[in-house]
Amino acid sequence: MDSYQALWDEARDEPPFSNGTEGDGWVYANCGTCWHDREQRNTEALGPGCPLVMVALNGRTPIQWLDGPRDADGRYSIQGQYHCVEYRNEDDGPAEPQPIPDPPGQLTLAPRGDYEGVRMLTQPAPALTAP
Template identity: 65%
Template sequence: MNSDHDQLYDESRDQRPFANGTEGYGWFAANCETCIHDRPARHGDEGNGCPLIVLALVGRTPAQWLDGPRDENGRYSIASQYTCTEYRHEDDGPADPRPIPTPPGQGELFARDGFEGHRMLTAVPESDAARA
């Protein structure tokens, strides 16, 4: 994960990610409690915890947190309010293997150099998805 706090701050949205502490700590418990990036903080090394949590605690929404699923009335569950693009389960290890192997039977259109470590997941607004 990018550890440059200034860059993460600049990329973040100037809005509170959670309505209250119950919502925030509920989301942290459902997501951050098993993420490799916050493992040091859970083991007493708070200075090396996830910088995205720090952003949320100072009232900014990290760009890495994409809006989770909503029902037809815009409601969501606390646990799935956001999807963190940096989430890695602590049992999966610190990172994806390098270089990322090409799956068997999959062709490659272009070299993957320079794209490894980036997730290309983007949320499609419902209005755009309906037009497609």
């Protein structure tokens, strides 16, 4: 993931949540099991945690947070308000992609870097529509 400053610069200049209940509920339901925020849950050795959460706490909406499902009236559930494309369950292994290495002795036909990016992973079971 990029640095805090880069994430801040590209974020939408609008607060992501309308109140603390929405923010706490979403962060609890999503970041509570995410690899990127694991250091904030480690009471033995607290770390900086996820920079996307810090962007949100400072009043901008990360572009990595896509709108979650809405019903016909535009309502959404607190835990499903956003779909974070950087979410990775803490039990899923390393957070960075682990590409299959090029076979030894083979030439690479196309540079791989242009085709590597954020993966859309399974979310922590958000509700599909508003309660």
